[in-house]
Amino acid sequence: MAAAMTALLLLTAGCEENGKPEQKSSATAPVKPATTKPVTPGATNPAAAGQTEVKLYFPNDAGDGLGSVKVNVPTDDKYTAAVKELVAGTKEPGLTGIFPKGVTVRSVKVADGLATVDFSKELTHKFIGGSTGEQMLVSALVNTLTEFPEVERVLLTVEGERIETIAGHLDTSEPFTRPTGLVQ
Numbered sequence: 076m077a078a079a080m081t082a083l084l085l086l087t088a089g090c091e092e093n094g095k096p097e098q099k100s101s102a103t104a105p106v107k108p109a110t111t112k113p114v115t116p117g118a119t120n121p122a123a124a125g126q127t128e129v130k131l132y133f134p135n136d137a138g139d140g141l142g143s144v145k146v147n148v149p150t151d152d153k154y155t156a157a158v159k160e161l162v163a164g165t166k167e168p169g170l171t172g173i174f175p176k177g178v179t180v181r182s183v184k185v186a187d188g189l190a191t192v193d194f195s196k197e198l199t200h201k202f203i204g205g206s207t208g209e210q211m212l213v214s215a216l217v218n219t220l221t222e223f224p225e226v227e228r229v230l231l232t233v234e235g236e237r238i239e240t241i242a243g244h245l246d247t248s249e250p251f252t253r254p255t256g257l258v259q
Contacts, residue, residue, distance in 0.1 A: 127153045131161050132218040132258065133170040134211040140259040141215055142170045154183040154220065158192055161219050173212045175201035181234070183220075188227035189250055190220045198233050199241055206244035213245060214254045221253040228252055 126147040135142050144167050148156035158180045164172025178197040183190060204212065217229045228250035231238060239248050 125150045129153065129157045130219065130222050131157065131165070132215045133161075133165045133167065134173050134215060135259065136169055136171055138207050138211065141211070141218060141257045142167070142259055143218075144170065154185055154190060154223065154226075155180060157219055157222075158183050158216070161215060173204065173208060173215055174198070175203065177201055185223075185226055188225065189230060190223075190226045190228070191230045191232060192216065192220070193232045193235055196234050198231075199238060202242045204242065209241050209244045211257075212241065213247065213251060214257050217251045217253055218258060 127150045128145055128147050130143040130145055132141040132143050134140070144165055146157075146160055148160060162172075162174045162178055162180055164174070175197055177195075178201065179195040181193040181195060183192050185191075202209070202212075213231070216231070220226045220229050230250040231241075231247050237248055239246065241247060
């Protein structure tokens with residue numbers, strides 16, 4: 076009987092109340108609660124950290140088409156963040172930025188399929204491109220924003236006002252739909 080009691084005592088000594096083996100921790104490596112690491116751009120699960128992956132479109136170096144770059148932007152302000160990333164330009168080989176230096180994104184509002192993008196006056200005052208540059212800027216912006224399924228059209232404004240043109244080559248007074256043929 077004493078032998079049976081000793082065996083039972085040894086058998087249950089390493090178990091908790093529920094009969095499962097007890098987890099032992101080392102004094103040199105304390106057990107820490109599990110934490111979630113923030114997802115950085117290019118991570119495999121951007122949604123886990125409040126990020127949305129979007130394609131940004133930039134003119135190619137030849138100026139005859141658009142290429143894309145995928146980036147992660149904060150989900151809570153994805154439209155504005157995407158346009159700000161676009162305005163900042165790219166370092167992707169073969170692609171180039173098109174927005175004039177100093178231009179800022181004042182706001183991006185989306186309602187009923189229309190994205191209204193309001194820029195600072197530098198958009199029209201400092202733009203140095205010709206007709207191709209103007210077409211590339213608008214196409215890059217519209218293609219980027221229409222990557223979001225809820226955006227069907229894009230209207231450009233400057234300092235809260237509709238503009239007739241950026242530099243005299245393209246009518247910007249009405250909203251644009253996604254252009255075809257430039258994306259490579």
